[in-house]
Amino acid sequence: MKLNQIYIKRFIFILSLWPILSIGIDILQNNLGANPIEFIERHFGKWTLIFLCLTLSMTPLRKITHINQWILYRRMLGLFTFFYASIHLLCYIGLDYQFAWVDIKNDISKHRYVLVGFLGWLLLLPLAITSSDNMIRKLKSNWKRLHRLIYLIAILGVLHFVWLVKKDVTEPLIYAAIILVLFLFRLNIFKLRRI
Amino acid sequence: MIKFKKIPSSEITPEHIYYDRRNFIKNLGLILGSTALSSFTNKSFALLNTLPSFAQSKERDKEKLSSYKDITSYNNYYEFGTSKSDPQDHAHLLKIDPWSISIEGSVAKPLKLDIDELIKLIPLEERIYRLRCVEGWSMVIPWVGIPLHSLLKKVSPTGNAKYVEFISLKRPNEMIGQKDDMLDWPYTEGLRMDEAMHPLTILAVGLYGKVLPKQNGAPIRLVVPWKYGFKSIKAITKIRLVEKMPISTWMKANPKEYGFYANVNPEVDHPRWTQATERRIGENLLSPRLKTQMFNGYLEEVAHLYQGMDLNKNF
Numbered sequence: 001m002k003l004n005q006i007y008i009k010r011f012i013f014i015l016s017l018w019p020i021l022s023i024g025i026d027i028l029q030n031n032l033g034a035n036p037i038e039f040i041e042r043h044f045g046k047w048t049l050i051f052l053c054l055t056l057s058m059t060p061l062r063k064i065t066h067i068n069q070w071i072l073y074r075r076m077l078g079l080f081t082f083f084y085a086s087i088h089l090l091c092y093i094g095l096d097y098q099f100a101w102v103d104i105k106n107d108i109s110k111h112r113y114v115l116v117g118f119l120g121w122l123l124l125l126p127l128a129i130t131s132s133d134n135m136i137r138k139l140k141s142n143w144k145r146l147h148r149l150i151y152l153i154a155i156l157g158v159l160h161f162v163w164l165v166k167k168d169v170t171e172p173l174i175y176a177a178i179i180l181v182l183f184l185f186r187l188n189i190f191k192l193r194r195i
Numbered sequence: 196m197i198k199f200k201k202i203p204s205s206e207i208t209p210e211h212i213y214y215d216r217r218n219f220i221k222n223l224g225l226i227l228g229s230t231a232l233s234s235f236t237n238k239s240f241a242l243l244n245t246l247p248s249f250a251q252s253k254e255r256d257k258e259k260l261s262s263y264k265d266i267t268s269y270n271n272y273y274e275f276g277t278s279k280s281d282p283q284d285h286a287h288l289l290k291i292d293p294w295s296i297s298i299e300g301s302v303a304k305p306l307k308l309d310i311d312e313l314i315k316l317i318p319l320e321e322r323i324y325r326l327r328c329v330e331g332w333s334m335v336i337p338w339v340g341i342p343l344h345s346l347l348k349k350v351s352p353t354g355n356a357k358y359v360e361f362i363s364l365k366r367p368n369e370m371i372g373q374k375d376d377m378l379d380w381p382y383t384e385g386l387r388m389d390e391a392m393h394p395l396t397i398l399a400v401g402l403y404g405k406v407l408p409k410q411n412g413a414p415i416r417l418v419v420p421w422k423y424g425f426k427s428i429k430a431i432t433k434i435r436l437v438e439k440m441p442i443s444t445w446m447k448a449n450p451k452e453y454g455f456y457a458n459v460n461p462e463v464d465h466p467r468w469t470q471a472t473e474r475r476i477g478e479n480l481l482s483p484r485l486k487t488q489m490f491n492g493y494l495e496e497v498a499h500l501y502q503g504m505d506l507n508k509n510f
Contacts, residue, residue, distance in 0.1 A: 033280070111469065167378065168273075
């Protein structure tokens, strides 16, 4: 990696911590509203989806701009997706349900939106574990196959949001639309030259 | 004093979900204490923007009240938008003066009156009720209002009056959430006649001793404390006594998820949210969820209404 790329990567790393900083400011300013736990859960849920979209957009960006560099940041963004998904899950288990495992088990098994969200996080686990250079080398062509799970995870993530809302699906559909466009890039609908 | 018909809990519900005795006594005290009648002056409260004086419930300390700020800033009122803060931000656009409410349908003496006339007709009382939202959160709210049965008695329901239909209003220029057709406006709700006549069922015009804020359903809203919050229709313009079961707005929108009864019931789960537990609004970040109580803790008072009914089917 070139020196300037290292700096850019560090810069992106710092920027990616924004969701932590912004919720910290909200907590300090007592800005969380009447239902603070829901506020924090939703905050990290949304940021998980945003990072998922960012991760998925690196390859299309590479194809569009013909700049290879984008791909250098994909892994870090993917790990941030996992990071925020884990905080989101931890808020649900620890803050919302205070580790009441029976209630959590019931909630996951009875409510489809909770179930798909949980499944999404479970599927992120192997991707995070196999993200090191070492694992990429070890898994060879299987690595690529395994990491295609991200498409399924994206669908589960959007479903998690769609099924949560009572009536107004505008916001979840915005994520669905973004992810659909990113999928179309992958299918090379836009006939971009392969690099 | 209101006397509630006592039904042994064993007839209605398994012993293990029947909440503990201490809670029951506490809750009963809350109800009885909060039904203390009060007098009021004859000034137009809408003009003064204050309520006529009334005796506060003596039971304010029994259960921690949700803060005025939380009650008025965290609302589900899709007429003004779907986010919790939309009603607070947009409800000011609604014009509520003049306002009339008509009670019609299968009645011998239909009535049409404004809010001042209404509260001159029936004395105001403070009622402290838990409010349980179907989304799994709850508050404790000091309402000021009139018992619905007092009003219904004034119109002399006929033998055909089996249900009561409540209708809000459709005014998309003022209720800007109605510019979106996601629900079939105007918002409509319904109760069975015996539910409507139940002493716990009130029409609220005030909150925390003040005139009801617009985001909470001003000038007049229903409060049925043993049912999920969406049953308690806001900004009512018509109360119609009818023979057939009305189809409520949420039933029409999603009949698999929202039934006519919508009684708070920890045993009957909702496809989206758990109904076994709830988050009490205003508690701190480390407070645990509370166990949701059968009929929102009003089991002793209302269980007889549903005797012999399959509450899994009649959700």
